[in-house]
Amino acid sequence: MIKVKDLRRSFGSIVAVDGISFELGKGEVLGFLGPNGAGKSTAMKMLACFLEPDSGTAEICGADILTDPMKVRQSIGYLAESAPAYGEMTVGAFLKFICDARGIKGRARMEAIDRVVKLCAIESVYHQSIETLSKGYHRRVGLAQALIHDPEVLILDEPTDGLDPNQKHDVRLLIQKMAKEKCIIISTHILEEVEAVCTRMIIIARGKILVDSTPKELKQKHQANLDEIFRKLTEHRKIA
Amino acid sequence: MKGMMAVCKRELKGYFITPVAYVFLVIFLFFSAYLTFKGQFFEARQADLRVFFEWMPLLFVFMVPAAAMRLWSEERRSGSIELLLTLPITVWQAVLGKFVAAWIFLGIALGLTFPMPLTAAYLGNPDGGLIAAGYLASFLMAGAYLAVGCFFSALSKNQVISFILAVVGCAVLVSLGLSTTQNFMASFLPNGLVSALEGLSFQVHFDSMQRGVIEFADISYFVVLIVGWVGACGIMLQERKAA
Numbered sequence: 001m002i003k004v005k006d007l008r009r010s011f012g013s014i015v016a017v018d019g020i021s022f023e024l025g026k027g028e029v030l031g032f033l034g035p036n037g038a039g040k041s042t043a044m045k046m047l048a049c050f051l052e053p054d055s056g057t058a059e060i061c062g063a064d065i066l067t068d069p070m071k072v073r074q075s076i077g078y079l080a081e082s083a084p085a086y087g088e089m090t091v092g093a094f095l096k097f098i099c100d101a102r103g104i105k106g107r108a109r110m111e112a113i114d115r116v117v118k119l120c121a122i123e124s125v126y127h128q129s130i131e132t133l134s135k136g137y138h139r140r141v142g143l144a145q146a147l148i149h150d151p152e153v154l155i156l157d158e159p160t161d162g163l164d165p166n167q168k169h170d171v172r173l174l175i176q177k178m179a180k181e182k183c184i185i186i187s188t189h190i191l192e193e194v195e196a197v198c199t200r201m202i203i204i205a206r207g208k209i210l211v212d213s214t215p216k217e218l219k220q221k222h223q224a225n226l227d228e229i230f231r232k233l234t235e236h237r238k239i240a
Numbered sequence: 241m242k243g244m245m246a247v248c249k250r251e252l253k254g255y256f257i258t259p260v261a262y263v264f265l266v267i268f269l270f271f272s273a274y275l276t277f278k279g280q281f282f283e284a285r286q287a288d289l290r291v292f293f294e295w296m297p298l299l300f301v302f303m304v305p306a307a308a309m310r311l312w313s314e315e316r317r318s319g320s321i322e323l324l325l326t327l328p329i330t331v332w333q334a335v336l337g338k339f340v341a342a343w344i345f346l347g348i349a350l351g352l353t354f355p356m357p358l359t360a361a362y363l364g365n366p367d368g369g370l371i372a373a374g375y376l377a378s379f380l381m382a383g384a385y386l387a388v389g390c391f392f393s394a395l396s397k398n399q400v401i402s403f404i405l406a407v408v409g410c411a412v413l414v415s416l417g418l419s420t421t422q423n424f425m426a427s428f429l430p431n432g433l434v435s436a437l438e439g440l441s442f443q444v445h446f447d448s449m450q451r452g453v454i455e456f457a458d459i460s461y462f463v464v465l466i467v468g469w470v471g472a473c474g475i476m477l478q479e480r481k482a483a
Contacts, residue, residue: 048326051482073328080326084319086250088258100246101327145323 001026001153001183002047006056008207009042016042018207019056024200026152029179031198031215032187035234039207040187041081044157047185048078060153074102077151081158083142087131091122091141094130095148102149116144119174135162143171154184160193172197191226205234243329247337248344251311255345260310268303268349275299276356287364292356293374293450297414297442300385305406307345308389311338312477313399321481331481335474339390346382350375370452377449380462381442385410387469394476410442417441 002024009017017039024030032040045051047058049069057064063071085094095116099109117123120140125133130141139162146154159175160168168190175184175197188194194201195215203211210233211218215226222229255261275295284291315321324334360366392406393399415421416437425434438444445458 050326070328078326080322082319084323097250103242
C-alpha cells in the first residue's frame with residue numbers, strides 16, 4: 001500500500017532525509033525510530049504531501065505523492081507531531097470542519113463524528129474549545145481528526161506523546177485493533193511501544209535507514225533488548 | 241470547490257467566535273461615522289454620501305490589514321497550516337477560501353454602515369445609483385486592500401510584521417494618487433512617469449467610481465490587483481508553507 005522510492009529532502013546544507021526506500025502492505029504497523037533530528041518527521045511530512053521531496057517519490061494506495069497528491073491526501077489520515085488544530089474552535093466544530101473539508105456530509109458526517117469521538121474518548125470535551133484542552137486531550141482530538149474518514153493508511157507522528165500511561169495504553173490498543181484493516185506508520189521514541197504494537201521497525205539516523213527489520217528478529221540477531229540495540233546503532237553512527 | 245467552501249466557512253466563523261469581528265466592526269463603524277459627521281456632511285447641505293466615501297481609502301489603510309493579518313500568519317505560527325494542507329485541499333483552494341471569507345466579512349462591515357444612506361434619505365432625496373456605485377467601489381477597493389494584506393500575511397509568521405507591511409503597502413498604493421505626493425514626485429520625475437504612477441493608485445480609480453462613473457478600466461484595475469496579489473500569495477505559500 002505504501003511504496004517509498006529513494007526519497008530525499010534537504011534544508012539548505014542539512015540533508016534531512018537521504019534516500020530512504022521501503023514498502024509496506026496492509027496489516028503492517030511500521031515503527032519509525034531514530035534520534036531527534038534523524039529525519040522521521042520530514043519523511044512523514046513528505047508522505048502526507050505537505051513537503052515536496054527534492055528527489056525520489058512514493059506511492060500510497062496506488063497514487064503518487066508528486067503527481068496525484070489530492071488522492072493521496074484523501075486516502076491517508078495524518079497526525080502531525082504537534083497535533084495542530086484551530087485553538088479557538090470547539091472540538092465539535094473542528095471535527096465538523098474536517099468532515100466538510102473531506103466531503104463527508106449529512107448523516108455520514110454525524111456517524112463519522114460519533115464514531116471517532118467514542119473511539120478517542122473525547123465525549124467529555126466535545127463542546128470545549130481546543131485551546132483549553134490538556135495536552136493529552138489535544139492529541140486525542142488530533143487522532144480523531146486523522147481517523148474521521150476511516151482511512152486505509154495512517155501516518156502518526158508520535159501519537160502517544162504527552163499522554164498519561166493509561167491513555168498511552170488505550171492508544172496502543174486502538175492501533176492494534178485497527179492494524180488488521182490498515183497500513184500504519186507511527187514514529188516514536190518509546191521502544192516499548194514498538195514492541196507492543198509494531199510488526200516491523202525501521203531505525204533511521206541522519207536521514208538514512210540503518211535497520212529495516214521486525215522487533216523480534218532484531219532482538220534475536222543482537223541478543224539484546226531494543227533499548228540497547230537502538231543506542232548501539234545510533235551512537236555508533238554519531239561517533240563515526 | 242468543497243475544500244474552498246469548507247475553508248471559507250471556517251474562516252468566516254473564525255472571525256465571529258473570537259473578539260476580532262466585534263472589535264473590528266465597532267471601530268470601523270465608529271470611525272466611518274465620526275469622520276463623515278466631523279467632515280462636511282451637514283455643512284455641504286447636500287443629501288449624498290460623498291464625504292462618507294471620501295474617507296474610505298484612508299480608513300481601509302488601517303482597518304483592512306487588521307482583518308487580513310491573521311489569515312496566514314496565525315496559520316503558520318500555530319502550525320495548523322500543516323493540518324490544512326494535508327487535508328484534500330489545494331493551496332489555491334485554501335488561499336481563495338480565506339480571501340473570500342475575509343472579503344465577505346468586509347462586505348458585512350460595509351453593509352452595517354446602512355444607517356448612513358438612511359440618514360441621507362431622511363434628510364433629502366439622495367441619488368440611489370450614486371450611493372450604490374460608492375458601495376461597489378468601496379467593496380472592490382476593500383478586496384484590493386485585502387489581497388495586499390493576504391500576501392503580507394503569508395510572508396511572515398508574525399502578525400504584527402504582516403500588519404505593518406500591509407499598512408505600508410496599502411498606504412503607498414493610496415498615496416500615489418494624492419495631489420501632494422504627485423507634486424512632490426513631479427519635482428524630480430518626468431511627467432509621464434508621474435501620471436503612470438498615479439494610474440497605479442487606489443485613489444484615482446476609487447474617486448472616479450464613487451462619482452458614479454463605472455468604467456471598465458476602473459473595475460479591471462481592482463480585479464487585476466486582486467488577482468495579482470492573491471496569486472502572489474498562493475505562490476508564496478507553495479514555496480514557504482513549511483518554512
